[in-house]
Amino acid sequence: MKQFYCGQLDKTFVGREITLFGWVHSRRDHGGVIFIDLRDREGIVQVVFQPEDKSLFEKAEKLRNEFVIKVVGYVRERPLGTENKKIYTGEIEVIVKELEILNSCSILPFDISEYTDVSEELRLKYRYLDIRRDAVYKVLKLRSDLLSITRNFFVKNGFLEIETPMLTKSTPEGARDFLVPSRLNKGTFYALPQSPQLFKQILMVGGIDKYFQVVRCFRDEDLRADRQPEFTQIDFEMSFVEQQDVMSITENLLCDIFEYVTGKRIEIPFLRMDYEEAISKYGTDKPDLRYGLEIVNVTSIFLDTQFKVFRSIIDNKGSINVIVIPEGYIFSRQQIDDYISFVQSCGGNGLAWMKYKENKFESNIVKFFSELELNSLKEKLKLVGNEIIFFSAGEHRKSCELLGLVRQRLAKELGLIKDKNEYKFLWIINFPLFEYSDEEKKIVSVHHPFTMPNYKQLDILETKPLEVKSCAYDIVLNGVELGGGSIRIHDLQLQKKIFSLLKISSEDIENRFGFLLDALSFGAPPHGGLAIGFDRMVAILTGNESIRDVISFPKTQKGICMLSGAPSEVDKKQLIELGLMFKDKK
RNA sequence: GGGGUGGUAGUUCAGCCUGGCUUAGAACGCUGGCCUGUCAAGCCAGAGGUCGCGGGUUCAAAUCCCGUCCACCCCGCCA
Secondary structure (H helix, E strand, C coil): CCCCCHHHCCHHHCCCEEEEEEEEEEEEECCCCEEEEEEECCEEEEEEECCCCHHHHHHHHCCCCCCEEEEEEEEEECCCCCCCCCCCCCCEEEEEEEEEEEECCCCCCCCCCCCCCCCHHHHHHCHHHHHCCHHHHHHHHHHHHHHHHHHHHHHHCCCEECCCCCCECCCCCCCCCCEEECCCCCCCEEECCCCCHHHHHHHHHCCCCEEEEEEEEECCCCCECCECCEEEEEEEEEECCCHHHHHHHHHHHHHHHHHHHHCCCCCCCCEEEEHHHHHHHHCCCCCCCCCCCCCEECHHHHCCCCCHHHHHHHHCCCEEEEEEECCCCCCCHHHHHHHHHHHHHCCCCCCEEEEEECCEEECCCHHHCCHHHHHHHHHHCCCCCCEEEEEEEECHHHHHHHHHHHHHHHHHHCCCCCCCCCCCEEEEECCECEEEECCCCEEEECCCCCECECHHHHHHCCCCHHHCEECEEEEEECCEEEEEEEEECCCHHHHHHHHHHCCCCHHHHHHHHHHHHHHHHCCCCCEEEEEEEHHHHHHHHCCCCCHHHHCCCCCCCCCCCCCCCCCCCCCHHHHHHCCCCCCCCC
């Protein structure tokens, strides 16, 4: 059995005989003396082979990168002047007495040393080699530590960790489900959970009171840097709570987690921002507050404008919004054009723009505006000179969202995020309960249909549903939606009313949510909760752009596991057993 | 479904725009040799390529054009 990690040896071991196991990280064969950097997950230590013992030395000459070896030797201080300050164990070395080669290693498909970047594709195919790299190991270690902190936090606060089913019922509202055919009930399917939403609510009805779970969730949608088909959530739910209580528990949990990583307590409570404000100022419901570049609504300036493009937008009750690139950034015409086509690739019509320089506006559209309009613009935007103004005109939310994307891209390209270790948390609150879906031609839930409407607006639920706010809240960090939750509906009649507003047929309600409605009828307590996207959080904490970097075996953009080759075709026999294929008639 | 970037020794890349100066290079890695204090060891020698795949243009294609596959980023989608 392994006694010590190579990377943990220091001067206190000097003089001791020791047995080490590890991988050959690098070898430096000087002919008369051979140095091996022996590595395990905690680091490297230099082991030395001297020529006196001829058979030992000959064996050592055969060592190559990533051979797995066992060495027995004694620890000594390195001779004066040969210490290596770059590594933790650099003051000592191990003089080897015995060597056992436990396994050899094929020629590596890529260099494991930290000095070269290797394509992600290759790293994932040979993920086990990638995981030997210190940077990858450290992420997995941190992830493990944070899970442990999370569990401690909840247990300490009286929560029970309860597992909910992985084989469960499809709820085709929302994301696409992964389906699993049932062999015992041919023609029927389980769904893998998109979240344990209904089960955790039912646990509340079961009187559990405080539940949490570190849980894998599944969504069959297109992948992104921050989206994998399976991902991990820190999910929790509490009974007899208000929105404030759930937010406070979340803040305390994040405090523990961030203190562990950064050594500093983050400030709580976090900033709260209305959904409407986030959209209007930042063009997104997950604004990054590490930089300014706020969107400004300038519609009022152009109410009487003669510029046809703006005129028709205003007549159609749209709004005109701008984002100002402050002085001090050189911006070519080509760059401006790039932004215009960027907006077009995001589904917009483009951007109007102006340069403000030496008290004058310059651009192809300046001539359409009156002196008054331009002066008001100058005043409203507090222009001092050498700014560039991007205009987006259209339906208010769409126009802001496009500028939101512009804002994000500007921040990246202008390098506005200077401190990598800055964490700007905020809560987004007062989401609308419903929104109108053009695609489905009806109102749909913004959050999910179990979200409690704002108590004060219950009277207009049926008359003006689109004006009703919800008791939902999202936790946002540095432009990333870390998680979200809500107070849930615990009243059967209210839940039924919501379903009917969503135009879900009573048959569908019964089939899909009947068990929840039953539960609500049997003394369901008021309750609410939240779920945190664990992968996203770890990605932020480790400075990674993609959650693939913090998942042990992630999938590619097409949902393929480069290591195992999943998904793959299955035996005909399996399909026949599942009733998905019939035996050939002979 | 749409827009974009990339694909050249084992690896990371250069060459491509402007076709022929190429027998397609470099570095690292690999193999062999030398070397007793290195630590991304050094020195010498060597092996290693269907330029993602398929078609086209051309006297001539890694280089230009079309299609396709894979990876990545973004939009749609993700209650």
